Amino acid sequence: MHTVELQQVRKSYDKFVAVKDLSLKIEQGSIFGLLGPNGAGKTSTIRMMIGITVPDSGQVRMFGEPFKRDHLKRIGYLPETSGLYKRMKVSEQLVLFGQLRGLSATDAAARAKKWCERMDIAGWMDKKTEELSKGMQQKMQFIATLLHEPEFLIMDEPFSGLDPVNATLLKDVLLELNKEGRTILFSTHRMDQVERLCSAICLINRGEAVLQGTLKEIKGRYGRSNVQIEYEGTDEFLRENGLIQSFNNYGNYVEVRLAPGADSQKLLHMVAERSRVNKFELVEPSLEDIFIDVVGKTDA
Amino acid sequence: MHNIFLFARREYLETVRKKSFIVMTILLPAMMFGFTVLPSMIASKKSTESQKIVIATSDRQFGDDVRDKFMKPPEKKVPARRGAADASTRSFEVQVDTNVSPAEETVLTAKVSSHEIDGYLWAPASALSERKISYRSRASSDFETLGALSGAIREALLSQSFRKHGVPAEEVADILKPVNIDSKKVENGRVTDSSGIALFFTALLLMILLYVTILMYSMSVMRSVLEEKNSRIFEVLLSTATSKELMAGKILGAAAVGITKIAIWTLVTAPLAAQSISMFGESIRLGLSIKNMIFFGVFFVLGFLLYSALGAALGSAVNSEQEAQQFQFVIMMPLIVSAIFLTPVIQQPHSTLATVLSLIPFCTPLIMFTRILVETPPAWQIGLSLALLVGTIYSMLSICSRIYRIGILMYGKRPTLPEIVKWMKYA
Numbered sequence: 001m002h003t004v005e006l007q008q009v010r011k012s013y014d015k016f017v018a019v020k021d022l023s024l025k026i027e028q029g030s031i032f033g034l035l036g037p038n039g040a041g042k043t044s045t046i047r048m049m050i051g052i053t054v055p056d057s058g059q060v061r062m063f064g065e066p067f068k069r070d071h072l073k074r075i076g077y078l079p080e081t082s083g084l085y086k087r088m089k090v091s092e093q094l095v096l097f098g099q100l101r102g103l104s105a106t107d108a109a110a111r112a113k114k115w116c117e118r119m120d121i122a123g124w125m126d127k128k129t130e131e132l133s134k135g136m137q138q139k140m141q142f143i144a145t146l147l148h149e150p151e152f153l154i155m156d157e158p159f160s161g162l163d164p165v166n167a168t169l170l171k172d173v174l175l176e177l178n179k180e181g182r183t184i185l186f187s188t189h190r191m192d193q194v195e196r197l198c199s200a201i202c203l204i205n206r207g208e209a210v211l212q213g214t215l216k217e218i219k220g221r222y223g224r225s226n227v228q229i230e231y232e233g234t235d236e237f238l239r240e241n242g243l244i245q246s247f248n249n250y251g252n253y254v255e256v257r258l259a260p261g262a263d264s265q266k267l268l269h270m271v272a273e274r275s276r277v278n279k280f281e282l283v284e285p286s287l288e289d290i291f292i293d294v295v296g297k298t299d300a
Numbered sequence: 301m302h303n304i305f306l307f308a309r310r311e312y313l314e315t316v317r318k319k320s321f322i323v324m325t326i327l328l329p330a331m332m333f334g335f336t337v338l339p340s341m342i343a344s345k346k347s348t349e350s351q352k353i354v355i356a357t358s359d360r361q362f363g364d365d366v367r368d369k370f371m372k373p374p375e376k377k378v379p380a381r382r383g384a385a386d387a388s389t390r391s392f393e394v395q396v397d398t399n400v401s402p403a404e405e406t407v408l409t410a411k412v413s414s415h416e417i418d419g420y421l422w423a424p425a426s427a428l429s430e431r432k433i434s435y436r437s438r439a440s441s442d443f444e445t446l447g448a449l450s451g452a453i454r455e456a457l458l459s460q461s462f463r464k465h466g467v468p469a470e471e472v473a474d475i476l477k478p479v480n481i482d483s484k485k486v487e488n489g490r491v492t493d494s495s496g497i498a499l500f501f502t503a504l505l506l507m508i509l510l511y512v513t514i515l516m517y518s519m520s521v522m523r524s525v526l527e528e529k530n531s532r533i534f535e536v537l538l539s540t541a542t543s544k545e546l547m548a549g550k551i552l553g554a555a556a557v558g559i560t561k562i563a564i565w566t567l568v569t570a571p572l573a574a575q576s577i578s579m580f581g582e583s584i585r586l587g588l589s590i591k592n593m594i595f596f597g598v599f600f601v602l603g604f605l606l607y608s609a610l611g612a613a614l615g616s617a618v619n620s621e622q623e624a625q626q627f628q629f630v631i632m633m634p635l636i637v638s639a640i641f642l643t644p645v646i647q648q649p650h651s652t653l654a655t656v657l658s659l660i661p662f663c664t665p666l667i668m669f670t671r672i673l674v675e676t677p678p679a680w681q682i683g684l685s686l687a688l689l690v691g692t693i694y695s696m697l698s699i700c701s702r703i704y705r706i707g708i709l710m711y712g713k714r715p716t717l718p719e720i721v722k723w724m725k726y727a
Contacts, residue, residue, distance in 0.1 A: 052538045072540055083536040086527075087314060099306055100540040144536070 001064050003028045003152050003183040004049060009058035011044050018044040020207040021058065026185060026200075031178055033198035034187040035287065037295075041207040042187045043080060046154055050077055063151070073102050076150035080157045082137050084144075086130040090121070093129060094144055101148035108147060115143040119169065134161045142170060146177075153177065156187045171197070191287040203291055210294045222290055224282040227256045227264055233275030243267050257289065303541040307549020311524070312556045325561050328512060329568070350391035351445070354408060354420040356400055359428065363396035365456035366421070370394060370448060400424040412438060421449065431457075503646055503673045506596055510666055511635055513561065514603050518611035518631050521554050522624055525615030525704065543705035547697055551608045558604035562597050595672050602689050603665025607631060609696035616704035634662035642670060649675040659685050661692035
């Protein structure tokens with residue numbers, strides 16, 4: 001079953017088309033990445049998913065049936081920027097959000113306490129929200145989306161503003177929730193962050209899906225056409241043409257994208273001739289590489 | 301319904317817990333009391349310092365007359381002759397000087413300069429015949445003394461000419477006795493004891509209370525919507541509740557704040573309301589019957605609801621505090637119009653102007669309430685105005701929730717009027 005199914009969904013604001021006939025399916029229990037640069041239409045898509053806006057055309061299906069407001073109690077949405085009342089106490093605010101999603105006040109309070117302990121902000125529950133740091137507010141917002149134990153979690157840039165320790169904490173919690181069978185949607189422009197988490201993705205650019213499928217399938221499509229080289233000495237080999245389509249040079253380390261049909265062994269010889277090679281590895285392209293490749297083609 | 305309650309409670313608690321709520325709830329009536337009642341209380345207190353005045357006139361009889369009339373306490377406090385009434389509460393020392401030579405004029409002027417006396421009345425024979433008397437003092441704008449003096453002079457001159465025509469002194473006093481008109485309100489076929497001037501001040505007092513509070517809270521609702529918009533709380537909220545629930549909660553919360561305020565004011569002022577306050581020589585009982593208090597509550601809360609809804613609509617249509625300030629006039633205009641027409645409405649509460657204004661929902665809270673205070677309008681008019689008010693509040697609410705819903709999702713650029721109209725039709 002699919003948790004979410006968008007069918008030819010379209011949304012325009014005046015003359016600007018934010019989402020152009022987008023279709024996608026999110027498998028139940030999967031971690032799905034909705035990826036794309038700023039302004040690609042990610043947030044507009046999410047808003048239609050949860051009924052904040054209504055699509056101009058097309059259909060949104062949720063949990064196997066046409067979207068209805070009742071579904072919202074089974075969804076948790078973490079918005080991109082903090083959406084909290086600044087002057088409310090942390091505990092009161094969490095209880096309010098829990099109640100809005102149908103929990104009783106006592107239930108909400110108990111769950112809020114448990115989660116605050118887990119997320120390491122239990123000591124701040126009696127403080128006003130505005131006294132919390134940005135990272136702590138992000139964690140608080142995260143808790144607010146989880147309190148009602150939703151089946152489907154929408155995370156819009158969840159790691160922004162978090163240090164590595166807290167980002168890992170958040171990631172671990174999300175993976176745990178996913179293991180329990182909950183579906184998770186990541187929306188981000190930081191592709192490296194979700195590359196390792198997602199099982200399927202949809203890449204959108206200018207409101208259109210430019211690439212979608214499971215991560216395995218997509219990467220397989222591109223093959224091991226990238227080479228990572230660690231070298232000492234000259235980087236003249238980068239100027240040898242015919243073999244290299246593009247590269248990203250970091251000094252002693254370079255990532256090379258081979259030209260179609262080019263033989264990686266030829267390149268290895270060429271590098272070894274003039275420099276000392278410490279590492280030469282054929283790898284799958286990163287999502288970012290694929291994205292740049294795809295978007296470069298569609299924009300051209 | 302559950303969500304509306306949750307939002308209303310949140311809104312209510314946040315407002316009531318603010319220090320500004322407590323301060324304004326107590327400070328506003330205190331300030332109004334200070335501005336209206338206190339000055340007259342201070343003025344009516346006897347001044348310990350007496351003023352020294354010299355009456356310089358060639359006519360000794362005239363001088364004595366003026367002094368007697370000026371010093372004599374009036375038989376009854378008459379609001380229309382404020383000067384005399386007020387002068388009696390201050391103490392004066394009056395001397396009559398029959399020397400009106402130019403040299404004496406110079407001496408008296410010097411005495412005024414050196415604070416020996418406070419002022420002198422210069423009335424030589426020529427000035428008396430021309431009836432052009434001058435009063436010279438350091439404080440030439442002391443209208444109360446001036447008014448009292450001119451009253452005394454007029455009486456002195458009148459009694460002088462009556463005497464010349466052979467009218468006996470007792471008759472003169474009788475002729476000059478002032479007329480006192482006591483204005484009473486007729487209500488339900490009975491003459492009540494609430495006087496006209498008391499009604500006027502009660503109306504004014506409550507109007508200011510309504511005006512300031514409504515203005516303040518509609519702005520505060522506007523700001524709260526703006527805050528939600530800018531911090532994107534709405535995104536979280538709209539993923540659980542509808543914009544109508546959100547709006548209704550917000551506005552009901554504001555109304556609860558209004559009711560709390562009235563409750564506090566009633567508790568604090570109830571013992572005071574029955575007491576008389578002396579103002580302008582008139583003993584005033586605030587015309588606050590139970591009926592009027594109930595009407596005040598009703599119009600206060602409905603006005604609160606209406607203007608909160610208007611504030612919320614504005615808050616969701618603009619993007620920043622600066623922009624919001626430019627649109628504040630939309631809220632203030634009807635309130636200002638009501639305030640401008642207050643005096644004509646009080647004077648002629650049954651006029652077409654008053655009737656029409658009181659039926660315009662945005663003016664109803666202030667104008668209809670004033671009309672009720674001054675002269676109870678026909679029941680159908682009160683009923684109609686209430687129905688229109690409630691109807692407008694309801695439609696404002698649904699218009700607002702539409703503007704809110706779409707306005708908040710369209711941040712970035714200021715909406716044009718046609719766009720706002722389009723939003724109202726949408727969704």
